Amino acid sequence: NAGVTQTPKFRVLKTGQSMTLLCAQDMNHEYMYWYRQDPGMGLRLIHYSVGEGTTAKGEVPDGYNVSRLKKQNFLLGLESAAPSQTSVYFCASSYGRRVQADTQYFGPGTRLTVL
């Protein structure tokens, strides 16, 4: 199993450009998440999904959109990139169990720079 994979690994954008980050998981997980990691701020949840066809806003959703058309994929879109979106983006997935510890499995990250 590949676990959680993310593409691309690195990307440089100019302000105003758009792009889509792809996350894929092969563990049949119900829940998927997009986080951003900035120095000294830990991980902040952007959007999440509790199942195919569903999405919800997290802590910092502005400037991002997501889609979960297939259970194994979770896409994060930036319609008009801004320098404030320079960050490392992590995707994660989990089974979504409520009655016991629900471990989130993380991808390797995408380092995005917006000039």
Next chain:
Amino acid sequence: GEDVEQSLFLSVREGDSSVINCTYTDSSSTYLYWYKQEPGAGLQLLTYIFSNMDMKQDQRLTVLLNKKDKHLSLRIADTQTGDSAIYFCAEVADSWGKLQFGAGTQVVVTP
């Protein structure tokens, strides 16, 4: 809102014990987690503790939970250079299982 706090940096000598501390705010959290992030990689679950436990031991790792003070700690015995990483604590922040992460503690192990 929820806020998980950790010290940002810890330096420890190889072979010594490391103790990483964390305070959380949500007294209803069912699980608390410790994740490890090595350079250039994603987060990897180290261990977790259920809120009705005071202590959990897993090989070199010991987790202590003080619910009264909302304090969580991770002790790493016999710290090795491979333990150099950023360590995040996290609490379950709402009913569907969303995690609230601390800012992370950078642990540097020196020879």
